[in-house]
Amino acid sequence: xxxxxxxxxxxxxxxxxxxxxxxxxxxxxxxxxxxxxxxxxxxxxxxxxxxxxxxxxxxxxxxxxxxxxxxxxxxxxxxxxxxxxxxxxxxxxxxxxxxxxxxxxxxxxxxxxxxxxxxxxxxxxxxxxxxxxxxxxxxxxxxxxxxxxxxxxxxxxxxxxxxxxxxxxxxxxxxxxxxxxxxxxxxxxxxxxxxxxxxxxxxxxxxxxxxxxxxxxxxxxxxxxxxxxxxxxxxxxxxxxxxxxxxxxxxxxxxxxxxxxxxxxxxxxxxxxxxxxxxxxxxxxxxxxxxxxxxxxxxxxxxxxxxxxxxxxxxxxxxxxxxxxxxxxxxxxxxxxxxxxxx
Amino acid sequence: xxxxxxxxxxxxxxxxxxxxxxxxxxxxxxxxxxxxxxxxxxxxxxxxxxxxxxxxxxxxxxxxxxxxxxxxxxxxxxxxxxxxxxxxxxxxxxxxxxxxxxxxxxxxxx
Numbered sequence: 001x002x003x004x005x006x007x008x009x010x011x012x013x014x015x016x017x018x019x020x021x022x023x024x025x026x027x028x029x030x031x032x033x034x035x036x037x038x039x040x041x042x043x044x045x046x047x048x049x050x051x052x053x054x055x056x057x058x059x060x061x062x063x064x065x066x067x068x069x070x071x072x073x074x075x076x077x078x079x080x081x082x083x084x085x086x087x088x089x090x091x092x093x094x095x096x097x098x099x100x101x102x103x104x105x106x107x108x109x110x111x112x113x114x115x116x117x118x119x120x121x122x123x124x125x126x127x128x129x130x131x132x133x134x135x136x137x138x139x140x141x142x143x144x145x146x147x148x149x150x151x152x153x154x155x156x157x158x159x160x161x162x163x164x165x166x167x168x169x170x171x172x173x174x175x176x177x178x179x180x181x182x183x184x185x186x187x188x189x190x191x192x193x194x195x196x197x198x199x200x201x202x203x204x205x206x207x208x209x210x211x212x213x214x215x216x217x218x219x220x221x222x223x224x225x226x227x228x229x230x231x232x233x234x235x236x237x238x239x240x241x242x243x244x245x246x247x248x249x250x251x252x253x254x255x256x257x258x259x260x261x262x263x264x265x266x267x268x269x270x271x272x273x274x275x276x277x278x279x280x281x282x283x284x285x286x287x288x289x290x291x292x293x294x295x296x297x298x299x300x301x302x303x304x305x306x307x308x309x310x311x312x313x314x315x316x317x318x319x320x321x322x323x324x325x326x327x328x329x330x331x332x333x334x335x336x337x338x339x340x341x342x343x
Numbered sequence: 344x345x346x347x348x349x350x351x352x353x354x355x356x357x358x359x360x361x362x363x364x365x366x367x368x369x370x371x372x373x374x375x376x377x378x379x380x381x382x383x384x385x386x387x388x389x390x391x392x393x394x395x396x397x398x399x400x401x402x403x404x405x406x407x408x409x410x411x412x413x414x415x416x417x418x419x420x421x422x423x424x425x426x427x428x429x430x431x432x433x434x435x436x437x438x439x440x441x442x443x444x445x446x447x448x449x450x451x452x453x
Binding site: 158160162163203205207208209210211214215218 | 384386410413414415416418419
């Protein structure tokens, strides 16, 4: 599957996506926040630096909000990564969360992990699993992750192959299972180790996620019984109505109903706990955003500090977080973030 | 095209209170209580509802409980098994009357 960008699809343009999101008669997200005295939305304290190392990926998933894939060439340079490390060395930001694309495809990925590890930061790698088997040079990633106590967070949209492959591509489930077994074999997800392996569920369609607790119990039972796989926690994540998932919603005639569902399910507790309040998202070119979704919509932070070369924590911690209609995805039902439910 | 059923009407279910608020309030209050977690899980109740929806052939209920069961983490196989339970009960309900037919046949025939 080609990326929307490679197809020259009109929704590869962020302005076109925002236009679609604002055309409907849905109540403005900012109005919802005003009604609960949360507007303008302000940060709490920045605890996580989420760094997008590039849009290149060995997969091209149907719902991908990054529009990532093998045909995307945007990649973070070592210079920009060094700037991230310098900031992390200087400020009390405890967690670095590496995402992509497939972050491991960045040629300086291992150097970046080693530098962050030396700083004593908690490192998260959003690993798509299949990258571990994609090429011989990635086969030792489980050992590398273990050495640096990297928390591995991996998408597995379902414990059945049909649903996973429908969203992520043919054969992805089998390769993901093999990769999970490799991670287990070095201690990931096992009781008595501190090697965290967390899985991510996101719906394979125009529905909201199930209860995280119930689904986690299903996953644990099914993956253990069928494949002997263990993991720590399951994070349930709502699909954001942007990029490829927005295209899917429109083409399948599910857009209006899905958006209405997100609006109707607005949960004030979830709004209080949205991840953009304690996270900064860094784009592959060093631009600063409130979250990975705003990044893909080219909505820069409302701050004098919009690039890591001019990083100013005080300005960023006092900014007004940029919101738009897609933000309903994080506040619906039990809430959604890169760490799962928020309410 | 005009049809007797309109999928948009499902969203208006709550409007039945317009003509009789007290009864609607009582019904929706009861409905909400029925579907809460209890001796049966909310997921089990949703699967029962999906089966019943097929038995009574209510298109609104089929749409609503297809989505609800999927959102509660059921698989496609589980949904179809619930539909087959419904089909088996409906089919069985017809066939068990065959005993009545046989009884009557034996009564009136030599």
